[in-house]
Amino acid sequence: MNKIEKIYDNTKDGIPNYSIQLVDGKMLYARGVPLYPVPNRGDIIKFTIVNTKTSEKGNQYSNIKDVEVVNKGNEGIPNPEPLDNVVNNVMPSSNGKNDTQRMDIFVTGIVGRAMGSGQFSVHDIAELTKNAVSAFNENLKKL
Numbered sequence: 001m002n003k004i005e006k007i008y009d010n011t012k013d014g015i016p017n018y019s020i021q022l023v024d025g026k027m028l029y030a031r032g033v034p035l036y037p038v039p040n041r042g043d044i045i046k047f048t049i050v051n052t053k054t055s056e057k058g059n060q061y062s063n064i065k066d067v068e069v070v071n072k073g074n075e076g077i078p079n080p081e082p083l084d085n086v087v088n089n090v091m092p093s094s095n096g097k098n099d100t101q102r103m104d105i106f107v108t109g110i111v112g113r114a115m116g117s118g119q120f121s122v123h124d125i126a127e128l129t130k131n132a133v134s135a136f137n138e139n140l141k142k143l
């Protein structure tokens with residue numbers, strides 16, 4: 001069973017490049033062809049191994065192609081709550097920006113920093129956004 005633990009979209013300059021870690025620790029790389037749909041954590045995939053190599057650090061990895069999701073596996077992963085109506089009161093604040101504008105700036109900064117850290121994949125954006133909105137509403141909205 002090839003169940004995904006982590007997946008990262010490292011596409012650069014329009015050249016698709018995905019790194020996939022399976023729950024059994026195997027590292028896989030799919031390059032050159034966009035994955036559509038992009039698999040998510042928990043999905044079970046099938047693929048063809050092109051070759052298997054060892055990195056300079058001694059870690060084994062396989063280059064793969066023909067990646068296909070055979071089972072969407074969202075068990076254990078909470079579905080993000082909808083972000084509808086997260087700001088109920090849009091009143092101008094003292095700095096000239098309303099709460100929605102302030103929250104947009106805050107959320108963009110938090111999610112941007114998190115994504116820039118390399119610790120999160122595109123599939124984590126919804127959860128990061130939800131948490132940033134919640135943090136804003138709990139701590140900054142009344143300022």
